[in-house]
Amino acid sequence: MTITVFQFKAGSEGLANKNMFDLLLKRALSEKELYKWTARAKAGDMVTLEVKCERSLRSSSQNSQFHVLVGLVAKESGFTFDEAKVWLKSLAVDRGYPQEVKNGKPVFFMGQPKGIPTHLASVDEMSILIDATKDVLISEFGYGAEELEYGINQ
Numbered sequence: 513m514t515i516t517v518f519q520f521k522a523g524s525e526g527l528a529n530k531n532m533f534d535l536l537l538k539r540a541l542s543e544k545e546l547y548k549w550t551a552r553a554k555a556g557d558m559v560t561l562e563v564k565c566e567r568s569l570r571s572s573s574q575n576s577q578f579h580v581l582v583g584l585v586a587k588e589s590g591f592t593f594d595e596a597k598v599w600l601k602s603l604a605v606d607r608g609y610p611q612e613v614k615n616g617k618p619v620f621f622m623g624q625p626k627g628i629p630t631h632l633a634s635v636d637e638m639s640i641l642i643d644a645t646k647d648v649l650i651s652e653f654g655y656g657a658e659e660l661e662y663g664i665n666q
Contacts, residue, residue, distance in 0.1 A: 568634060568635045569631075569632070569633070569634060569635070570630060570631075570633045570634065570635055570637070570638035571635060571638075574635065574638040574639070574642065575630060575631075575638070577642055578630065578638065578641060578642050578645065581600075581642065581645040581646065581649065581660075582596050582597050582600060582645065584649055584653075584655070585599075585600060585645065585648060585649060585653070588649070588652075588653040589652075589653075598621060598626070598627075599624075600641070600644065600645050600648065601626070601627025601628075601630075601641065602621065602624035602625050602626060602627060603644055603648065604627055604640055604641045604644035604645070605625040605626075605627050606625075607640050607643070607644050608637075608640050609627050609628075609633070609637055609640045609641050609644065610627065610628045610633070610637060611625045611626065611627060611628070612626045612627065612628050612629075627641070646660050
């Protein structure tokens, strides 16, 4: 469990600090809960916020594995690495990978759901993304499942 404590003075002088952890809050709290929380503080009040992360964020080995797979997709598809990454995350949204949300609304890129940044993904969410990426390599580019397992875990 990760515990992060932020302290700031509510009002304009505290806005920069508040913005710094708003991104963390949006992952931990719904947009409505975030609004209710910030609306309770009056300008000049000292606010302390403790964020506890009960879920395990993706591992560095999962991140490395995903990036190797993205490189293969980019090579096979002709996409740039970043284009392949965005495309794969959008495909994984249909399988349960979280869609990015901004101002309470789902984010789309070129008409497709935009997946969250991988540094915010949990271990389980990252597994969904890796499995979806492997499936693309198998179905679209003819890779074998064993080939992917052996090549990546070398």
